[in-house]
Amino acid sequence: MSKKIQLYSLATPNGQKVSVALHELGLDFDTHVIDIRKGDQFTDEFKKINPNSKIPALVDPDGPGGKELALFESGAILLYLAEKTGKLLPADPAANWETVSWLMFQMGGVGPMFGQFGHFTKYAPEKVPYAINRYTTEAKRLLGVLEARLTGRQYIMGDDYTIADIATFPWVVCLSAFYNADEALGLADFKAVQAWVNRCMERPASKVSVFGAYNCWVIASCDAGGGAMCKEVALSAYDNADEALGLADFKAVQAWVDRCMERPASKAGMHVAPFPAS
Ligand SMILES: N[C@@H](CCC(=O)N[C@@H](CS)C(=O)NCC(=O)O)C(=O)O
Numbered sequence: 001m002s003k004k005i006q007l008y009s010l011a012t013p014n015g016q017k018v019s020v021a022l023h024e025l026g027l028d029f030d031t032h033v034i035d036i037r038k039g040d041q042f043t044d045e046f047k048k049i050n051p052n053s054k055i056p057a058l059v060d061p062d063g064p065g066g067k068e069l070a071l072f073e074s075g076a077i078l079l080y081l082a083e084k085t086g087k088l089l090p091a092d093p094a095a096n097w098e099t100v101s102w103l104m105f106q107m108g109g110v111g112p113m114f115g116q117f118g119h120f121t122k123y124a125p126e127k128v129p130y131a132i133n134r135y136t137t138e139a140k141r142l143l144g145v146l147e148a149r150l151t152g153r154q155y156i157m158g159d160d161y162t163i164a165d166i167a168t169f170p171w172v173v174c175l176s177a178f179y180n181a182d183e184a185l186g187l188a189d190f191k192a193v194q195a196w197v198n199r200c201m202e203r204p205a206s207k208v209s210v211f212g213a214y215n216c217w218v219i220a221s222c223d224a225g226g227g228a229m230c231k232e233v234a235l236s237a238y239d240n241a242d243e244a245l246g247l248a249d250f251k252a253v254q255a256w257v258d259r260c261m262e263r264p265a266s267k268a269g270m271h272v273a274p275f276p277a278s
Contacts, residue, residue: 002061005029008049009056010036013170014111017074018056018081020166023205025085060084075107078163088163095157102156102164105145106171113138114171118179136184139175143190146172150192154199161203169200 007022007029009015022029034040034055041053050057050072058077063069071077079100082089090096117135120128146168149156156164172193175181182188200206241247248254 002030004061006032006059006061007056008032008034008046008058010034012036012055013114013174014054014074015056016170017167018058018077020170020206021078021081021088021163024161024166024203025081025087027081027085073107075103075167078103078167082163088161088166090157090160090162095160099157099162099164102149102162103167106164106167110142110146110168110171113142114175114179117181117185118174121181121184122179139181140185143172143185143187143193146193146196147190150196153192153196155196161200165196165200169197169206172197173201 005022005027007018009018009031010033011019019031034046034057036055040046041050041055046057047053049059049070052072054072056074056077057070057072058080060069060071060080069080071080078088089099113135116131117139120131120135124131155161156168175185176187188194
């Protein structure tokens with residue numbers, strides 16, 4: 001195989017994050033279009049790289065120790081590329097971790113919630129007022145969090161452009177460009193967010209990757225988000241979804257949840273402050 005990084009992706013917001021970072025870092029890479037509309041993500045070949053059948057995924061033939069490394073989850077890929085190159089993450093440890101917090105804010109909040117917003121407002125065959133209201137409210141709230149953070153700052157971390165910006169701005173672009181949500185979310189009111197998106201988009205790497213090679217489009221219901229174990233536990237404990245999802249049939253998942261939950265730290269951590277059913 002070539003020594004170049006191999007990117008398996010499509011120009012959805014999650015895919016764009018990785019293309020933007022690769023261009024920003026000046027890394028050489030080959031692209032493999034995984035057309036999720038055609039089901040490319042479910043092939044055995046792709047599942048060897050991402051068992052979760054989602055884009056983006058990446059193979060670095062020159063990973064740690066010079067060995068090949070396959071990665072999935074855009075947040076993990078961004079962290080890996082930043083660490084590999086020593087760029088796009090602040091060197092100062094406290095600032096580094098603050099950046100990781102904002103990265104996770106995107107991974108667990110902005111991505112999944114904006115994705116659900118897009119699904120229910122644009123793609124769902126049936127209009128569900130409860131869901132539209134729920135995700136519109138949450139998308140607006142998240143935009144408000146970003147607005148507060150970006151007021152008086154050039155980028156999420158101040159003067160430094162980091163993987164937190166790269167993870168987040170494609171999703172804000174998507175709200176307007178693909179979900180046509182300017183009015184529904186009152187996007188123009190988020191002035192600091194708009195100015196920041198423009199700054200991010202003005203960067204040459206963004207221009208190439210976001211409006212570059214492929215047609216950009218967004219699939220419904222992109223993200224799951226959240227810690228995997230907590231999510232599985234919540235499905236059963238809070239959503240009472242055992243029957244609806246046939247949870248008992250996922251035997252390996254159930255055995256793993258039990259093993260995780262048996263650990264003293266999990267017992268303490270899960271029961272100290274259970275989140276209210278919403
Ligand atoms: N948390 C994942 C989300 C990846 C994701 O949801 N990708 C979507 C495109 S935006 C996908 O591949 N969907 C295909 C499918 O659900 O079958 C990440 O950030 O990498």
